[in-house]
Amino acid sequence: MKLRDYIFRRFLLLIPVLIGITFITFTLSHMVGDPAAAWVSDKTTPQRYAIIIEQHHLNDPLPIQYMYYINDLVHLDLGNSASQGERPVINCLINYFPATLELTMVAMTMCLFIGIPLGIISAIKKDKLPDHVVRLFSLCGVSVPIFWFGLILQYIFYLQLDMLPLGGRLPLFTTPPPNVTGLYLIDSLLAGNVDLFFESLKHLVMPAFCLCFTYLAVISRMMRSSMLETMTQDFIRTARAKGLSEKAVIFKHALRNALTPTTTVAGLAFGGLLSGAVLTETIFMWPGIGKYSVSAITSSDFASIMGFTLLVVLIYVFTNLVVDVLYAYLDPRVKYG
Amino acid sequence: MDKRFGRKLATALMIFIATAAILVAGCTQPETTATPTPTTGEPITIVSMVSGEPESLDPAYDYESAGGEIIQNVYETLIFYEGSDITKPVGVLAKSWDISEDGLTYTFHLQEGVKFHDGTAFNASAVKYSFDRGVIMNLDPWQAVITPLLYGGSEYMNSEQSQADIDAYLAKETVKVIDENTVQVKLAKPYRPFLDCLAFYAASIISPSYDQANGGYKPNEQSEFMTEHMCGTGPLKFVSWDHMDKITMVKNDDYWGTPAKCDKVIVRYVEDWNTRFLAMKKGEADIIYAPFQYANDILAEPDFVLEAGDPTVTVSYIGFNQNASITPMFTDKRVRQAFIESFDTETFVNVVNLGYGKIPNGPIPEGLPGYNPSIPKQKFDPEHAKQLLIDAGYSKSKPTSVILYYNAGNDGRKSACLMLKDQIEKYDLGISVDVQELDWPTYVKKNRDKELPIFYLGWIADYPSADSFIEPFCVSYGYYADKVSYVNETIDGIYADAKWETDQAKQTEAYTQIIEGTNEDCAYIWTAQAVEFQPMRKELKGYWYNPMNSNLIYYTLYK
Numbered sequence: 001m002k003l004r005d006y007i008f009r010r011f012l013l014l015i016p017v018l019i020g021i022t023f024i025t026f027t028l029s030h031m032v033g034d035p036a037a038a039w040v041s042d043k044t045t046p047q048r049y050a051i052i053i054e055q056h057h058l059n060d061p062l063p064i065q066y067m068y069y070i071n072d073l074v075h076l077d078l079g080n081s082a083s084q085g086e087r088p089v090i091n092c093l094i095n096y097f098p099a100t101l102e103l104t105m106v107a108m109t110m111c112l113f114i115g116i117p118l119g120i121i122s123a124i125k126k127d128k129l130p131d132h133v134v135r136l137f138s139l140c141g142v143s144v145p146i147f148w149f150g151l152i153l154q155y156i157f158y159l160q161l162d163m164l165p166l167g168g169r170l171p172l173f174t175t176p177p178p179n180v181t182g183l184y185l186i187d188s189l190l191a192g193n194v195d196l197f198f199e200s201l202k203h204l205v206m207p208a209f210c211l212c213f214t215y216l217a218v219i220s221r222m223m224r225s226s227m228l229e230t231m232t233q234d235f236i237r238t239a240r241a242k243g244l245s246e247k248a249v250i251f252k253h254a255l256r257n258a259l260t261p262t263t264t265v266a267g268l269a270f271g272g273l274l275s276g277a278v279l280t281e282t283i284f285m286w287p288g289i290g291k292y293s294v295s296a297i298t299s300s301d302f303a304s305i306m307g308f309t310l311l312v313v314l315i316y317v318f319t320n321l322v323v324d325v326l327y328a329y330l331d332p333r334v335k336y337g
Numbered sequence: 338m339d340k341r342f343g344r345k346l347a348t349a350l351m352i353f354i355a356t357a358a359i360l361v362a363g364c365t366q367p368e369t370t371a372t373p374t375p376t377t378g379e380p381i382t383i384v385s386m387v388s389g390e391p392e393s394l395d396p397a398y399d400y401e402s403a404g405g406e407i408i409q410n411v412y413e414t415l416i417f418y419e420g421s422d423i424t425k426p427v428g429v430l431a432k433s434w435d436i437s438e439d440g441l442t443y444t445f446h447l448q449e450g451v452k453f454h455d456g457t458a459f460n461a462s463a464v465k466y467s468f469d470r471g472v473i474m475n476l477d478p479w480q481a482v483i484t485p486l487l488y489g490g491s492e493y494m495n496s497e498q499s500q501a502d503i504d505a506y507l508a509k510e511t512v513k514v515i516d517e518n519t520v521q522v523k524l525a526k527p528y529r530p531f532l533d534c535l536a537f538y539a540a541s542i543i544s545p546s547y548d549q550a551n552g553g554y555k556p557n558e559q560s561e562f563m564t565e566h567m568c569g570t571g572p573l574k575f576v577s578w579d580h581m582d583k584i585t586m587v588k589n590d591d592y593w594g595t596p597a598k599c600d601k602v603i604v605r606y607v608e609d610w611n612t613r614f615l616a617m618k619k620g621e622a623d624i625i626y627a628p629f630q631y632a633n634d635i636l637a638e639p640d641f642v643l644e645a646g647d648p649t650v651t652v653s654y655i656g657f658n659q660n661a662s663i664t665p666m667f668t669d670k671r672v673r674q675a676f677i678e679s680f681d682t683e684t685f686v687n688v689v690n691l692g693y694g695k696i697p698n699g700p701i702p703e704g705l706p707g708y709n710p711s712i713p714k715q716k717f718d719p720e721h722a723k724q725l726l727i728d729a730g731y732s733k734s735k736p737t738s739v740i741l742y743y744n745a746g747n748d749g750r751k752s753a754c755l756m757l758k759d760q761i762e763k764y765d766l767g768i769s770v771d772v773q774e775l776d777w778p779t780y781v782k783k784n785r786d787k788e789l790p791i792f793y794l795g796w797i798a799d800y801p802s803a804d805s806f807i808e809p810f811c812v813s814y815g816y817y818a819d820k821v822s823y824v825n826e827t828i829d830g831i832y833a834d835a836k837w838e839t840d841q842a843k844q845t846e847a848y849t850q851i852i853e854g855t856n857e858d859c860a861y862i863w864t865a866q867a868v869e870f871q872p873m874r875k876e877l878k879g880y881w882y883n884p885m886n887s888n889l890i891y892y893t894l895y896k
Contacts, residue, residue, distance in 0.1 A: 034778055034779070034781065034782030034785070037778030037779070037781065037782060038778070040477075040781065040785075041400055041401070041477060041781070042781050042784065042785075042794070043400065043477060043480075043799075043816070044477055045477075045480055047499075048475070048476070048477060048480070049785075051475075051557050055557070055558075083392070084580065085391070085392050085393040085394075085398075085559075085564040085565065086393075086559060086561060086564060087561075087564075087565075087580075092580070095580060096580075096581065147609075151611050154611075154612065154615055155615070158615060158619065159615055159618065159619060166612060166615060166616050166619070166621060167607070167612060168582065168605075169582075172384065172583075172603055172605075172621075173382075282608045282609055283609050283611075283612055284612075285582065285605065285606075285607050285612060287579065287580065287581040287582040291581050291608070292581060295390070295581075298776065298777065299777070299778060300776075300778035300779075
C-alpha cells in the first residue's frame with residue numbers, strides 16, 4: 001500500500017472514532033449533575049430555570065438531544081460555551097488552541113533536544129557518573145509536582161534573578177503581532193518584529209521547560225533503554241568487528257534503530273503535553289485550552305468539554321498517524337497495511 | 338542513507354544550538370517593555386490581579402462579582418452610596434429625585450451634559466431604554482430590579498413573572514420619559530428599598546444607540562455582543578477583553594464628574610495565589626485578590642498594605658433539612674439545637690478565619706440597616722448539646738449517620754464542617770457525621786432539588802436591604818427556607834405586614850421578632866459574616882470600601 005492510500009485510509013477510520021467519541025462524551029456529560037448547571041446560579045429563579053431548560057432542549061430525551069448535537073456538529077457548530085459568556089465553542093478553541101500549541105511545540109522541542117542526547121549519554125556511559133546524574137535528573141522529572149516546580153522556577157528566574165517574566169504570552173503593555181497563525185513566535189517574525197519574537201520566546205522559556213520536565217524524563221529513559229538494547233544487537237557487533245570507530249557505531253548504526261521506540265513515546269508525549277498543560281497554564285497565566293478546559297469542567301460547561309475532548313482526540317489520532325509514518329522512515333522494514 | 342541521517346542529525350543539533358543561543362540572548366536582553374514606575378505627571382497604570390474571570394460584561398446578564406467589578410467601573414447607575422455608608426443612597430446619574438407621598442412614583446432628575454463613551458448623550462430615554470431592556474431580557478440579575486417594578490416587593494427569588502407581566506409593565510409605561518432630563522418610575526406597590534435596588538450594578542444605564550447598532554436585545558436572551566463590549570458613562574472606558582488573560586480599561590477624558598485618578602487599568606485573571614503574590618512582591622501587580630488564609634504572608638511583606646475588617650453584606654450558615662424523607666433526625670428541634678450548640682463559632686472566626694470575620698446573630702449582617710445587635714448570638718454549649726441528643730434518644734447502641742455537604746475547593750467551609758463533625762462525634766452517642774464535598778454545579782443542583790440533609794452555604798445581598806436576608810431564610814416561601822422545608826406561619830404573617838412598613842424602626846422591630854423566632858426554631862447555624870480583606874502595595878492610594886461594591890473600584894486609585 002502506498003503512503004498516500006495509507007494516510008487516506010487512516011483519515012476514513014477517523015470517522016467511526018469521532019462518532020464513538022461524541023457518543024461517549026455526550027453520554028458521560030449528561031449522566032452527571034445538572035444539565036443546566038452552567039447557565040444557573042443558586043439565585044436563578046424557577047421561572048428562569050424553566051426557560052433555560054427549554055432553550056437548550058434539556059427536556060427532550062437523550063437520543064433527541066444527541067441528534068441535535070450531531071446535527072450542529074456537522075455544521076461545525078460546537079455549541080456555545082456557558083463558562084465563557086456564551087461565546088461559540090469553536091471561537092474559544094480557535095482563540096486558545098494556538099497558545100497551547102505554541103507552548104507544547106516548544107516544550108516538545110526541548111524534550112527531544114535535551115531528552116535524546118541525555119538518553120544517549122546515559123546509555124553510552126552506563127553505570128558511570130553521567131548515567132547516574134541523568135537518572136537522577138529523570139527521577140526528579142517524574143516525581144516533582146509540576147505546580148511546585150513551576151513555582152520554584154518563578155521564584156528563581158523571576159523574583160531572584162529577574163531574568164524571565166512571571167507569565168503570560170507577552171509583556172503586559174505589548175501589543176500582540178497581527179494574527180496570522182496565532183503562534184506569536186511565527187507571527188512576530190512574519191511581521192518582521194524581532195523584538196517581539198524575543199519577548200515571546202522569553203515568555204515561553206519557563207512554562208515550556210516546566211511542561212517538558214516530566215516528559216523529558218520519560219524520553220531520556222526510553223532513549224537510554226532503547227539504546228542499550230540496540231547496542232547488544234548483532235549488527236552492532238558486526239559494525240564493531242569491521243573496525244568502525246565507537247562514534248560511528250553509535251551515531252551511524254545504533255542511534256537510528258534506537259529512535260524508533262522513542263518516536264512512539266514522543267508521539268504520545270505530544271498529545272499528553274497538549275491535553276495536560278492545565279497546571280502549567282494556570283501557574284504561568286497562559287491563556288490556552290488547558291485553562292479553558294478547567295474552567296469548563298468546574299462549571300459543568302458541557303459544550304466546551306465536548307469540544308475540547310473532540311479536539312484532543314483529533315490531535316491524538318493525527319499525532320499517531322505522524323508517528324506511524326515516521327516509523328517507516330526510521331525503519332524501512334515497516335510496511336503500511 | 339546513514340550518512341544522510343547523520344547529516345540531518347547534525348543539522349538538527351546545529352538548529353538546537355542556534356535556538357539555545359537565541360534563547361540565552363533573549364533572556365539576557367535588557368527589559369524593553371517593563372512595567373513603568375510612574376512618577377508625578379507620568380501616566381498611571383494600575384495592574385490588578387484577581388482570580389476569576391467575568392462571565393459577561395452586560396449588566397442585564399452578569400450575576401457574579403468578577404463581571405460586576407468591571408461593570409461598576411465602566412457603567413453608572415442612577416444612584417449609589419458615598420464612602421462606606423450603605424444606609425443613604427446618593428445621586429450618580431440622577432441629580433436628585435422626588436418620591437410621591439404614596440411611595441409609588443419616583444421622579445428622577447438626571448445629570449445634564451453626560452455623554453456615553455460612544456459620544457451620544459445620556460438622557461431620560463437612555464434610562465427608559467436600559468430599564469425596558471433589563472425587564473424584557475429577563476435574566477438572573479435583573480430579577481432583583483424587575484420584581485419591585487412589577488410587584489413592588491422583593492420576592493424575586495420566587496417570582497414567576499411571565500411574558501404577560503412584562504407586557505403589562507410596558508403597557509403601563511412603568512418607566513416614563515417626562516422630558517430630556519426627567520424620568521418617572523411607577524411602582525405597583527410602595528417598596529422602601531427600591532432606591533437600593535437601583536444601586537445594584539444590574540440597573541446600570543447603557544448607551545441605547547450602541548446597543549441598537551450592535552444587534553439590540555431580545556426577550557429571555559442575552560446579547561452576544563454586549564457580553565463582550567461595553568458602552569457606559571463611567572469614569573473608565575472599556576478597551577479590550579483578552580479572554581482568560583486580561584481586561585483593559587482607560588480613563589474617560591470626557592467624564593462628566595470627578596475624573597479617574599489613573600490613566601489605565603489592567604485587570605489580569607490569575608488563578609494561582611502564588612503567582613499573584615510573587616507579582617505583587619515584585620511590583621508587577623499593584624493590588625491582588627487574596628483569601629484571608631494568607632493574611633500572615635501578606636502582613637510579613639513590608640511593601641504591602643492590608644485593608645481589612647469592614648463588614649461585608651454576606652452571611653454564611655449551615656442549614657438543616659427538616660424534610661422527614663431526607664433527614665428524619667432534623668425534624669426534632671432538640672437535634673437541631675444540639676448541632677447549633679456544638680458549633681464553636683468563636684473558634685471558627687478567630688482561629689480558622691484568623692479573626693477576619695464577625696460572629697452573626699441571625700441572617701442580617703452587621704452594618705446593614707435592620708441589624709439589631711441586641712439579638713443574642715448562638716452559644717457553644719457542648720454539655721447541653723450532648724444532653725439534648727440523649728433526650729432525643731440517641732445512644733451508642735443505636736448508631737446513626739448524617740452527611741454534611743460543602744462545595745469543593747472552599748477550605749474555610751470544609752474546616753467548619755470538620756469542626757462540627759469532630760464535636761458531634763466526641764459525644765460518643767453513635768452519631769457519625771460524614772463530611773463530603775460536591776463540585777459547585779452538583780451542589781447547586783442537589784440544593785435546588787432539596788436533597789442535601791445538612792449543608793454549608795453563604796448569601797450575598799444584591800442590594801442592602803434586610804428583606805434580601807429575611808425573606809430567603811425566614812419566610813416559608815423564601816429561597817433557603819424552602820430548601821430546608823422551614824415553615825413558621827407566625828413569622829410568615831409578621832413578614833407579610835412588615836415588608837411594606839415604611840418606618841425603619843418599626844420594621845427593624847418586626848424583623849428582630851422574626852429572627853428571634855427563626856433562631857428559636859433552630860433553623861440554621863449562623864457561622865460567620867465575612868469582612869473586607871484587601872492587600873495592595875503601599876504606594877497605591879485612593880482605595881475605598883463599600884460593601885455594595887462588587888470587588889474593586891479602580892477609578893479612584895492612583896500612585
